[in-house]
Amino acid sequence: MSPPRILVVDDDPDIRRIAALSLERIGGFRVxxxxxxxxxxEMALREPPDVVLLDVTMPGGDGPETLQALRAQPMTAQVPVxxxxxxxxxxxxxxxxxxxxxxxxxxxxDVADLPRxxxxxxxxxxxQ
Amino acid sequence: MGEPADxxxxxxxxxxxxxxxxxxxxxxxxxxxxxxxxxxxxxRLLAAAREDFAARLxxxxxxxxxxxxxxxxxxxxxxxxxxxxxxxxxxFVAAGGLAGRVEDILLRAGGEPKExxxxxxxxxxxxxxxxxxxxxxxxx
Numbered sequence: 001m002s003p004p005r006i007l008v009v010d011d012d013p014d015i016r017r018i019a020a021l022s023l024e025r026i027g028g029f030r031v032x033x034x035x036x037x038x039x040x041x042e043m044a045l046r047e048p049p050d051v052v053l054l055d056v057t058m059p060g061g062d063g064p065e066t067l068q069a070l071r072a073q074p075m076t077a078q079v080p081v082x083x084x085x086x087x088x089x090x091x092x093x094x095x096x097x098x099x100x101x102x103x104x105x106x107x108x109x110d111v112a113d114l115p116r117x118x119x120x121x122x123x124x125x126x127x128q
Numbered sequence: 129m130g131e132p133a134d135x136x137x138x139x140x141x142x143x144x145x146x147x148x149x150x151x152x153x154x155x156x157x158x159x160x161x162x163x164x165x166x167x168x169x170x171x172r173l174l175a176a177a178r179e180d181f182a183a184r185l186x187x188x189x190x191x192x193x194x195x196x197x198x199x200x201x202x203x204x205x206x207x208x209x210x211x212x213x214x215x216x217x218x219x220f221v222a223a224g225g226l227a228g229r230v231e232d233i234l235l236r237a238g239g240e241p242k243e244x245x246x247x248x249x250x251x252x253x254x255x256x257x258x259x260x261x262x263x264x265x266x267x268x
Contacts, residue, residue, distance in 0.1 A: 014181055014214045021177060025170045057209060086213035107213030108224060111174065112166070 004124040005030045005047070009040040009066065010055040010084060018111060019053065019084075027115020037061025041069050044076045051122045053105065056085040056096065064099055071100065080122045084109075181218045185260035192230065192253045201241060204249075205234040211256075220263050226256040 006029045008019050016033045023029040032049065034040035038061050044052065052070065056063035063083055070076040080102040085092065088106035096104050103121030105114070118124075166174070188211060195204040208230035216224030229252045237245050 012210045012214055015210075015217065018177055018214075018217055021170075021173055025173060057206070059206075086209055108216030111217065 003028050003030045004050040005032065006118065007032050007034060007040060007044055007049040007052045009034045009037065009052065009058075009063075011035050011058040012055070015055070015084075015107070019109075019114065022111045022114045023053075023118070026112060027118070029115065029118075037063070037066035037069065040066055041073075041076075044070060044079065045073060048075050048079055050079070050124055051102075051118065052079055052081045053084050053118065054081050056083050056087065064096075067099055067101065082118060082121055178218050181214070182220065182263040185215070185220065185223065185263050186257070189253065189257035189260040192227075192256060196246075196249055196253055201234055201237075201239065205231055208234070220259065223256055223259040223263065226252050226259060230256070 006023055008016055008023070008031060010016050010019070013035070016035070020031045020033060024031045032043055032047075034043050036058055040052070040054070054063045054066055058066075061069075063085075067081050067083075070079060070081065081100070082103045082105055083096045083101045084105050084107060085096065086107040088104075093104040093106075103117075105117060110117075188207075192204060192207060192211075195207060208227045211227035212224055212231055214224075215221070215227055230249055233245050233249055233252070234241060241249060
């Protein structure tokens with residue numbers, strides 16, 4: 001059984017670091033990291049992940065734009081996307097879900113619990 | 129097995145971070161470091177990440193001050209937005225709250241903050257710098 005692959009997209013290196021630590025070492029995911037939307041799209045097309053954790057506010061290709069770009073490509077159109085945001089109002093979460101997100105994770109996030117939350121939002125089925 | 133994670137300053141910082149507006153989940157990094165459920169190797173990695181983050185916080189405070197001095201309000205809002213999420217995730221709740229205060233003031237001001245808002249922003253950045261200094265030295 002191979003670990004699920006998650007692409008974490010955030011322009012903040014501190015968030016990438018702690019999210020990767022959580023998902024890889026605690027959650028058993030295989031993690032790849034991108035610092036922006038364009039890089040994320042390139043990486044996802046090269047090797048489509050099982051799920052994308054995508055920051056909303058990024059310079060040059062923000063989260064919603066990146067989601068649209070992923071949906072526009074046949075190889076990544078069905079990949080579940082979970083938004084990552086420091087703007088955690090219910091209205092914002094509803095707006096992001098309406099864009100087609102599988103879920104929303106608010107920052108600050110619970111480092112120990114992040115892997116469980118991702119799995120609760122996306123049925124990964126731990127790839128056979 | 130390795131020694132339990134108890135990096136310099138962690139306990140002191142926990143005491144300094146008690147706040148009424150503590151966001152849910154923000155103590156998790158400290159809890160994860162010291163929890164019996166956390167393997168020592170992972171606890172050490174979490175502690176190292178937290179220490180490294182703390183060591184760079186004073187520099188981040190300087191960046192906020194510099195953006196405010198240059199009246200770069202949009203950049204300041206974005207920088208504060210990032211710190212709001214990252215500080216508390218790493219367990220620096222008070223610093224995260226102060227960064228959030230800067231962001232909220234700028235969001236309310238909608239572009240160009242008035243004099244009173246600028247004073248409040250400056251005060252929040254000063255308080256953030258003080259928190260950053262405590263975090264960086266591990267002294268309350």
